[in-house]
Amino acid sequence: MSSSTTITTIDLKGALPKVASGKVRDLYTIDESTLLFVASDRISAYDVIMDNGIPGKGALLTAMSKYWFQYLSSQIPGLQTHFIASGLPPTLETQLGPDVAAPLRIRSMQVRRLQVYPIESIVRGYITGSGWAEYKKSQTVNGIPLPAGLIEGQKLATPLWTPSTKAELGDKDENISPAAAAKIVGQDVADEIERQSLQIYSAAAKRAEEVGIVLADTKFEFGLDKETGKVVLIDEVLTPDSSRFWPKETWEENLGRAQPSFDKQFLRDWLTENKLKGKEGVVVPEDVVKRTAEKYQEAYEKITGQKW
Ligand SMILES: Nc1ncnc2c1ncn2[C@@H]1O[C@H](COP(=O)(O)OP(=O)(O)O)[C@@H](O)[C@H]1O
Ligand SMILES: [Mg+2]
CATH class of the missing domain: 3.30.200.20 (Phosphorylase Kinase; domain 1)
Known part of the structure; x- marks a missing residue:
């Protein structure tokens, strides 16, 4: 095959x-x-x-x-x-x-x-990752103030639009405030990207929830159709590479710590354990490859309802 x-x-x-x-x-x-x-x-x-x-x-x-x-x-x-x-x-x-x-x-x-807008459009329904890291420091996510007392992995009162810069190959994306995103793409385009992103996130989160998956957060990209002036959804969408999918079943019991997820978690853990985080030229061992492939497949089968 x-x-x-x-x-x-x-x-x-x-x-x-x-x-x-x-x-x-x-x-x-x-x-x-x-x-x-x-x-x-x-x-x-x-x-x-x-x-x-x-x-x-x-x-x-x-x-x-x-x-x-x-x-x-x-x-x-x-x-x-x-x-x-x-x-x-x-x-x-x-x-x-x-x-x-x-x-x-x-x-x-x-x-x-299409002409790609130079921001990454991230929506967070739950607080984790870099959002959690910022919250712990300043009680904000992308500069947006949040209530005190949130715990890691908690569902946010409403999903947040938390854009980032879109770095050149080799650079790191940086979280920015919605106002800073508007400076990059213009207020009207930023508003339109935010509107569409939140709408897409809620439709997708609902579908994921139906099949036992929490869509914690996800990243979209948009482009401009110069002929019509329309803002168009591009790139990959709602995959384990661009999203955090958590098993709904174990979400609650894991509040306050890292959640298991349907993505590169095995790979990230293995890299961290072996002090290879951020290093070039890494060959991933066979068992980590296999378990990563299995996680991606599980996510695919749950979400699409099709056998891989
Ligand atoms: N419709 C499109 N037109 C032009 N570029 C696109 C379109 N959809 C996605 N892209 C770009 O194609 C690239 C996808 O390749 P990928 O390997 O995922 O890149 P990255 O390393 O930036 O994640 C991204 O830079 C994305 O912005
Ligand atoms: Mg990509």
Whole structure:
């Protein structure tokens, strides 16, 4: 099965010009208005890409984003997303041939090429991670004052829009106040991104809750459609790479400490234990790879209701 092989380097044999390469994805030009968005099996933690990947991860993230694009479009009237189709364009299929195309097809989607807004749009429904760290220091999250006495992992009275900068490759994103985000993209665009993000978060959190998952927080990206002036949801959506998913069953008993989660937790713990946090050139051992793959699969199956 192509989804059980591990592909850390995407090779289109020069068939399409490459636009960019992120930590996980490579983007190619299909035509003036369309990109090929290919998710590799690369995994990053603490902003560093590991030397080996997680088998099938790119295919799983692609399928999960596709699920959410379709689900959200069915739930939110007027929502615009960059998703056009999954898989490769037919001409590229022919050009590459079935053997080369097969592992790429399942990791690819065709998307609208848009002008990416240079902020990350994070929504937090629960207080954890960098939000919790800031709260402990100043009783604020992204400069937003919160009531005293919150505990780690607690549900917030209402979900918060907590944007961050979108750093260049290799740099770290920084949490910023909504006012600082408005300085970057303009007040109207910031308001629109906030509105859509909160709306998407609540639709997704509701769906996740139905299948026993707490959507603690998540990161969206948006782009501008220059022709229509519309703010469009782009990138991957609501995957374990971009979100914290917690099992609902054990949420309450774990209040006040770190929650188990459906993501890179095994990898992060292993890196920390072995003092490899932030180091380059790390090869992840087989058992950590396996357990990480299992967690991603579990999240996929719960959320989509489909077997992986
Ligand atoms: N529709 C789009 N048009 C142009 N760029 C996009 C679009 N959707 C996502 N992107 C960009 O593609 C990149 C995705 O690759 P990824 O490996 O996830 O990057 P990162 O390391 O920044 O997380 C991101 O930089 C994102 O902003
Ligand atoms: Mg990304």
